[in-house]
Amino acid sequence: MKKTLKNGVFLLIDKLKKYFPSLQHYETVPTDINLDFKWFQMDNGQLVGIHPSELEEKDLVLLHTLLKPYENHFPILTEDEQRWKQWIKMKDGHPRLNRSYRLVYFKIPSNQIQPQEFKEAINQLFEKETTILWENKSEGVIVEYLRSDLEEEISYTEIIDILMSDLYINIQFFVGPYLSTLDGIKEHYEQLISGALTALTYSEKSVVSYIEAIPYLLMEQVSPQFKEELNHLILQDFTDDVEFIKMIEVFLESNLNISVAAKKLYMHRNSLQYRIDKFHENTGIDIRVFQQALTVYLALISRTK
Numbered sequence: 029m030k031k032t033l034k035n036g037v038f039l040l041i042d043k044l045k046k047y048f049p050s051l052q053h054y055e056t057v058p059t060d061i062n063l064d065f066k067w068f069q070m071d072n073g074q075l076v077g078i079h080p081s082e083l084e085e086k087d088l089v090l091l092h093t094l095l096k097p098y099e100n101h102f103p104i105l106t107e108d109e110q111r112w113k114q115w116i117k118m119k120d121g122h123p124r125l126n127r128s129y130r131l132v133y134f135k136i137p138s139n140q141i142q143p144q145e146f147k148e149a150i151n152q153l154f155e156k157e158t159t160i161l162w163e164n165k166s167e168g169v170i171v172e173y174l175r176s177d178l179e180e181e182i183s184y185t186e187i188i189d190i191l192m193s194d195l196y197i198n199i200q201f202f203v204g205p206y207l208s209t210l211d212g213i214k215e216h217y218e219q220l221i222s223g224a225l226t227a228l229t230y231s232e233k234s235v236v237s238y239i240e241a242i243p244y245l246l247m248e249q250v251s252p253q254f255k256e257e258l259n260h261l262i263l264q265d266f267t268d269d270v271e272f273i274k275m276i277e278v279f280l281e282s283n284l285n286i287s288v289a290a291k292k293l294y295m296h297r298n299s300l301q302y303r304i305d306k307f308h309e310n311t312g313i314d315i316r317v318f319q320q321a322l323t324v325y326l327a328l329i330s331r332t333k
Contacts, residue, residue, distance in 0.1 A: 040094075047087075048302075050079035057101050060113075061160035068095035072320050075202050101165060103147045106315055108159045115210055116161070116217050122210035128174040131217065132184070133202040134223035136166050143168075150193060153187055169220065174206055184235045200228050230329055236318045236326065245327045255330035262327035273328065275303060276315065280325050284316055 043051035044053045054075040061067060068091055075098060078091075105113070115122055117159065136146065143162055150158045150170070159171035172182065184201040191197040202224030207216070220238075226248050227241035245254065259267060266272050275293060279300070282289040286304070292296045308314045315321045 034304050040073055042324070044076065044078075048078045048082045050082055052077040052199055057098075057164070059164070059168075060105050061102075062102055063100065065103070066091075067096040067098040072094055089202045101142045101144060101164055103144045103160075105285060106157060106159065108157075108160060108171075112159060114160055116214050119214065122213065125208065125210060127208045130174075130206045131204040131220050132170040132172055133220055134168055134170060134205070135200045135224070137169070137198050138166050145195075146197075150187075153190060163221065167221075169217065182249060190236050202241070203237045205238050220248065223225065223268065243326060245331055246325060250330075258327050258330050262281065262311070262313065262324055266307060266310070272303065273331075275300070276324060277305075277328060279304070279315065280321060280328075284318070286316075 031324055033193070041051075041053050047141040050065070052062070054061075057069075057073065057075050061075075062077060065079055066083060066088075067075060067077045069075055075097070082092075141149075147158070148161055150160065158203055160168050161171065162168040173225055174183065184203060188201070191199055204220050219252055223238065223241055224236075227236045227244045230247070231240070233240075247285055263273075264314075275289075275295075278292050279286070279289040282292060290300045293300065304315060313320050313324060315324050
């Protein structure tokens with residue numbers, strides 16, 4: 029059935045091309061389209077565009093019967109965005125930059141906000157024109173240039189709070205490292221998106237940095253069998269103790285500081301100390317020691333997927 033529908037779509041495209049030689053066809057909606065064209069969308073989401081010079085009134089009536097007009101929701105690319113699009117496609121010959129930058133991936137749930145509205149909101153928060161490279165209507169990458177000493181560093185956690193309170197938008201960020209060269213930018217761009225999808229799957233945080241993501245990326249490389257074995261070897265009888273697992277997570281997130289973790293957990297410091305000692309006694313692992321805490325942290329990550 030699917031094959032028949034697909035063949036029917038391509039048959040329709042071929043017929044339209046005979047009448048309209050300028051026709052452009054996309055199986056998925058691109059982030060930048062030729063705005064000089066008239067665009068129409070099929071029921072399956074595919075897009076066709078035809079130059080107005082080839083369209084008469086009767087043609088428009090027919091096309092409106094077969095297809096629905098498509099309104100572009102992506103903002104027109106700025107000169108900087110056009111340059112970045114070109115640079116990411118280039119293998120070599122990149123120009124030298126006079127300032128450092130970092131790439132910040134973002135993900136928005138579908139249909140919460142249109143790209144144009146999101147761009148306007150981000151421009152207001154950054155207080156200047158922001159370079160955004162859209163992957164689709166829900167995902168993209170912000171190019172953030174290193175600010176001067178007099179400018180305040182952007183807080184993506186604060187951005188989320190503002191967007192949530194003002195526009196009711198749920199959003200996640202994956203913040204890459206600062207770079208000073210465009211060498212290998214294509215690979216870096218692709219790895220950033222891949223790493224973001226992995227990190228944001230493992231982490232419950234709304235903002236994850238590339239440094240925080242390293243353990244997630246490492247765990248993604250190991251087999252499901254190893255993850256399961258690590259979970260049982262390290263956590264042992266505590267594997268199914270949800271309350272204890274949560275306590276350990278908070279302790280690790282508190283940089284192994286018992287007093288800080290106890291406050292977050294609304295526990296007495298001695299009660300938390302007792303449970304940590306109990307885990308040490310039963311497993312031989314002391315999570316107050318960094319190397320051993322790291323092993324437990326990896327075991328906890330292995331439970332996520």
